[in-house]
Amino acid sequence: SEIWDVCFGFAKSHLSFLSTYLNKLHSSFYIYEYDEGFVRNDLYPCVKWHLSSLSSAHASAATLFSASDTSKIRFRLAEDEALMEMFDGVAVWWQHHVKRRQDEDDERYFSLRMRASHRQLLLGRFLNYVRAHGKELELQNREKQLYTSDFSRSIPFHHPATFDTLALDPVQKQEIVDDLREFMEGEEFYKRAGRTWKRGYLLYGPPGTGKSSMIAAISNFTGYDVYDLELTAVSNNNDLRQLLMITTNKSIIVIEDIDCSLDLSDRANKSVSQSTNSKEDIGKKELETSHVTLSGLLNFTDGLWSCCGSERIFIFTTNHIGKLDPALLRAGRMDMHILLSYCTFSAFKLLAKNYLEVLEHDLFAEVEREMEGANFTPAAVSEILIQHRKNATAALENLLAALKSAKFNTCS
Numbered sequence: 001s002e003i004w005d006v007c008f009g010f011a012k013s014h015l016s017f018l019s020t021y022l023n024k025l026h027s028s029f030y031i032y033e034y035d036e037g038f039v040r041n042d043l044y045p046c047v048k049w050h051l052s053s054l055s056s057a058h059a060s061a062a063t064l065f066s067a068s069d070t071s072k073i074r075f076r077l078a079e080d081e082a083l084m085e086m087f088d089g090v091a092v093w094w095q096h097h098v099k100r101r102q103d104e105d106d107e108r109y110f111s112l113r114m115r116a117s118h119r120q121l122l123l124g125r126f127l128n129y130v131r132a133h134g135k136e137l138e139l140q141n142r143e144k145q146l147y148t149s150d151f152s153r154s155i156p157f158h159h160p161a162t163f164d165t166l167a168l169d170p171v172q173k174q175e176i177v178d179d180l181r182e183f184m185e186g187e188e189f190y191k192r193a194g195r196t197w198k199r200g201y202l203l204y205g206p207p208g209t210g211k212s213s214m215i216a217a218i219s220n221f222t223g224y225d226v227y228d229l230e231l232t233a234v235s236n237n238n239d240l241r242q243l244l245m246i247t248t249n250k251s252i253i254v255i256e257d258i259d260c261s262l263d264l265s266d267r268a269n270k271s272v273s274q275s276t277n278s279k280e281d282i283g284k285k286e287l288e289t290s291h292v293t294l295s296g297l298l299n300f301t302d303g304l305w306s307c308c309g310s311e312r313i314f315i316f317t318t319n320h321i322g323k324l325d326p327a328l329l330r331a332g333r334m335d336m337h338i339l340l341s342y343c344t345f346s347a348f349k350l351l352a353k354n355y356l357e358v359l360e361h362d363l364f365a366e367v368e369r370e371m372e373g374a375n376f377t378p379a380a381v382s383e384i385l386i387q388h389r390k391n392a393t394a395a396l397e398n399l400l401a402a403l404k405s406a407k408f409n410t411c412s
Ligand SMILES: Nc1ncnc2c1ncn2[C@@H]1O[C@H](COP(=O)(O)OP(=O)(O)OP(=O)(O)O)[C@@H](O)[C@H]1O
Pocket: 165, 166, 167, 168, 206, 207, 208, 209, 210, 211, 212, 213, 214, 319, 378, 379, 380, 382
């Protein structure tokens, strides 16, 4: 048995020497989903998409899934599964790792292994290729997501509103579309000007004028995910910063009804009336448990931390612009203030086209006259049109009656 032990020890030391030697011949790289455990790594989704295109052909184990809204079946490299890829005649090996952790989300990463002698030749060029390829696939395939409150969960976002369905003044609509396009194509500009690649929109106007629909239209236009931030559920400025860090690039961060969500003046606001249940009062009541301050919010959008990602759009909405602190309205804070107001005749024509498939009608001239000064929201107009969508004349007659009665009530 002594001889056996000697032989075994000898083989073991040689095997370990061999494995160290082989390891030295190879270089390994790791691409974690989160860097340092909390900053999202942009390369990770690129690799995931890139590998999904290879998994279908080369992986011996892949997971398959199909989202409810699409007929496409997609592939993912299965856990612990490896595959080899050839790039410029040189082999590289990928592997997908998942580490289970107690009471925490799983840790996911990819390893990339190649011969050490190919490292210089491959690394920059290959990873640039993987990134570009992954991004392209992601844009073609990914669904926009809607993240709610603490951003830890998301659902596919399929809101049907687009700039074609939004009833807005055509000039105003064009301005917004041009601004978004310029922003999306502005990477070079923002770099040259030394500015963070982000844009802020303040949507204001009465309820039912299309603020939420506009957010959906912006998401559909840009293809960005939407993070719907419920400020009253965030306990302090520090948590707000943490949330900012988990948002992805190419995202829209929305705070609706900002005037109801926090004490915008940074002054203690404890005198909350208990007698009514209006949206504002509910917001103020919840505020008592939140320690997010106006300066915390401004830091979130403008401060040093706001540059930890890029290509992000901040959207705040309010029904009462007059209640906002001037610090929020100052030039450079929200880049564009967009007023969404009562229905105009041109906005009505778009609704008539979309709801009734009518471009012209004998009653249009009267609708135009009655709409003037009636303070009717697009939501109220669309409600009537949808009720009578099978009969355009009935829809317009009902609309006219409602407009006249609204005017009468305003005058009396
Ligand atoms: N400008 C608009 N163009 C087309 N549809 C509109 C427009 N405004 C409102 N609507 C219709 O009215 C409904 C309600 O509108 P929306 O929720 O976007 O308004 P809002 O301004 O966000 O209201 P609130 O301030 O109460 O949240 C929408 O689902 C949409 O069908």
